[in-house]
Amino acid sequence: MAEQTLPSRPPGLHDASWDQDVPPVTACASCGQALCDGCAPNELEQEASELRPQARGTISLKSADPAQAPRIAQNLLGTDHDKRKIRAAVKLFREIGTREALQPFVKAEIVPGIAKQSDAELDAAIRATAVTVHHPAGSCRMGADEMAVVDGELRVHGTQGLRVIDASVFPDLVGGNINAAVIMIAEKAADMIRGKAVPPRANV
Numbered sequence: 001m002a003e004q005t006l007p008s009r010p011p012g013l014h015d016a017s018w019d020q021d022v023p024p025v026t027a028c029a030s031c032g033q034a035l036c037d038g039c040a041p042n043e044l045e046q047e048a049s050e051l052r053p054q055a056r057g058t059i060s061l062k063s064a065d066p067a068q069a070p071r072i073a074q075n076l077l078g079t080d081h082d083k084r085k086i087r088a089a090v091k092l093f094r095e096i097g098t099r100e101a102l103q104p105f106v107k108a109e110i111v112p113g114i115a116k117q118s119d120a121e122l123d124a125a126i127r128a129t130a131v132t133v134h135h136p137a138g139s140c141r142m143g144a145d146e147m148a149v150v151d152g153e154l155r156v157h158g159t160q161g162l163r164v165i166d167a168s169v170f171p172d173l174v175g176g177n178i179n180a181a182v183i184m185i186a187e188k189a190a191d192m193i194r195g196k197a198v199p200p201r202a203n204v
Helices: 080-097 100-105 119-129 179-194
Strands: 002-005 025-031 044-050 058-060 071-073
Touching: 044 080, 080 119
Parallel strands: none
Antiparallel strands: 002 025, 025 044, 058 071
16 A cells, blocks of 8 residues: 655646645555455555645534533535545546556546546535544644643643643644654653653754
8 A cells, every 4th residue: 555645736637626725635545455345356446635624523512411422523524625625636546547557457437437527526426435534633722722621731721630631632633643643742741740851952
């Protein structure tokens, strides 16, 4: 499986829908079942993930019962900006599929299907097949403003002896998998809780 970050305007893709201000997406390509349990062994699958979506979801209470699960609205593809990004990625994948080097291996486009050409048709196909990779973050973000939940040492504002130490404290999204960032937040939090001194800045 190969993974790379696409440039803000891919070479050879002359489409106004891929604007200079659109942040990168991550593209993954695999053959057969490497990414998709439902894929046939002889299929090539290409996937695009939005690294910096503009839309934001919400988490709210369903009731006063603390045992009841909260109401989560992810708001996926909730802005034209986000839809434009994924649509441009689909067009890029189509262009890659027409390259001469791939012709011995490409018989037909299965999804969304070559008959779907308009932006509206592509948007409908994307909505029908899109999934989340479930890396939500930022619901208890750190900061000093009235919308922040924790301070710079991850202590919940207005409480004593309570900290939040996970991806929910991100003040903004990271451009990729959240695993490494969460590990570093946990390492830093452990040092703060133990009162460990901040190490000197490295000269690199």
